[in-house]
Amino acid sequence: MKAFTLPDLGEGLAESEIVQWHINIGDTVKTDQVVVTVETAKATVDVPAPYSGKIVHRYGNEGDVINIGQCLLEIDELLANTSSVQPEKISASSENHTSPSTTVVGNISQLDKHVDVDPIYDDANQTVNLHSIANQHHPLIATPSARLLAQKLGVNIKEITGSGANRLILDNDVYLAYQQQIPGTELLKGSRRNMAKNMTRSHHDVASVTITEEARLYHWQKNDDITVNLVKAINNACHIEPALNAWFDAETMTRCLHKTVNIGIAVDSSHGLYVPVLHHAEQYHQEGIRRWIDRTAASIRSRKIDRHQLQKATITLSNYGAIAGIYATPVVTPPQVAIIGAGRIMDKVVMEGERVKTIKVLPLSITFDHRACTGGEAARFIKALVNSLESPPCDNIES
Known part of the structure; x- marks a missing residue:
């Protein structure tokens, strides 16, 4: 019998959510067969079986959050070879050998052996001896983290x-x-869990300042693609004022200005907020951007988005105005130094000479990390963004 624990999926991620089990207890699996799909803070990952055998036990239900090193499965590799062994021999063998395990779950298979869990204290603050209750029907044992969580x-x-x-x-x-x-x-x-952690980190680490402006959409048509136009305008502004297309490392006090524009585009879903990244945005034409958005949104809805699609953004766009809202204070996600928020397009009455005129305007909000960007750089960026949005449409970006 071998215990298969959740492996390190990379990116320094300590926990994952079980999205779907692909096997049941009693199933026979082969090496590298996908047994479970989990979702990390970065993406969904298919986890394969490390060896062949029969599934004896699986731990956790769909929707449960599990940590690296926590037991996922118990697989019997030798079930076919040991079916003829007498029960007495199996019992004797189990008394003389303790199966090695690196997990809490694996260590509790024999209560008369060492149990790597915290004991529960009774009302008189007396420790319950696990050896004395080994023969009871249901001894009360818990992981240290579960006991601490219950207290909190x-x-x-x-x-x-x-x-x-x-x-x-x-x-x-x-x-x-x-x-x-x-x-x-x-x-x-x-x-949602990842968002909560990132927002806490941002609030603690970033010296955020928000500046607002509005673009007058004289040349926009009724069927213009707002998100596509914003992506093109952000790409243009990043080349005019590159200070906001950057990463900042506070520990080393270094700033990295990127020549490539990788735009993270916030996508709302029933599962929570995702920010897929349009890499090399400068290489996309208008139709290519729209195809990428549609394809990526479909991947998010089916929870099949790849890890690399959520990484290495150099600047972020949040088009919250597609739902509601005018101005906002979007939150910067380190190591990025800026995020652009686009509000709801609305009518505005303006004076042109002695004439009163109604025009369409797009509210814009930019939050930037003032440790890495000056107010002048942010102002020049938003000016370039507005100029791009107000200019007549011209899709001259090659695919």
Whole structure:
């Protein structure tokens, strides 16, 4: 019997959400067969089986958040070869050998051996000896993180039935108990969890300043593609004022100005906020940008977006005006130094000489990291952005 734990999926990610199991208990799998799909803060990843065998147990349900090193599956590689072995021999063998394991779940298969979990304390603050309760029907054991989480959330851990091996209480069991205790609460997962972490990081690390302006859309037609026009205008502004198409590292106090424009475009979905990246935006023509947006949006809806599509943005666009809103204070995501927000197009009455005229205007908001950009650089950028949007349409970018 071998325990298969969640491997390190890269990018320094410590946790993942189970999106879909592709196997059931009792199924026979082959090496490299996809057994589960998980979603990290970066993308969805198909996890293959590391060896062939029969699925004896799987841990976690779809929607659960699991950490690197946490047990996913128990696979019996030798099930076919050991089916003829007498039960007495198997029992004797199990008494003399302890299967090695690097996970908490693997360590609790034998309660008369070392258990790498925290004990539960009774009301008299006396430790419950796990050896003394090894023969009881359901000993109460929990992972250290689950016990700490229960204390933070005010959940009575003694009333929780663990979903892990031998009724081990896991973090997800505590969250479920808390959800039942206070209806309407939910554990943030996937992109929502990642958004919460990124916003906390930004609020703590970035010296953000927002500047606003509006573009007068004299030359726009009724069927003009707003997002495509914004992408083209951002690309143009980045070449005129490159200071905002940059990364900033506060620890080394270094700034990297990018020649290539990689635009992160915020996409709202039922799963949360995603920001796929249009790499080398300067190489796309108008129709190419629209095809990329449609194709990427479909990938997000099906939760099949690749990891590389969410990486290496040099500047970000949030077109929140497609839903509602005029001006905003968008949040910069480090190491980027700027984000552009586009509001709802609206009518505005203006004076042209002695005449009163109604025109369409597009509200714009740019938040920038004042540690890496000066106010002058930000003002020049938004001026270039406005000039590009106000100019007559001319799609001269090659595909």
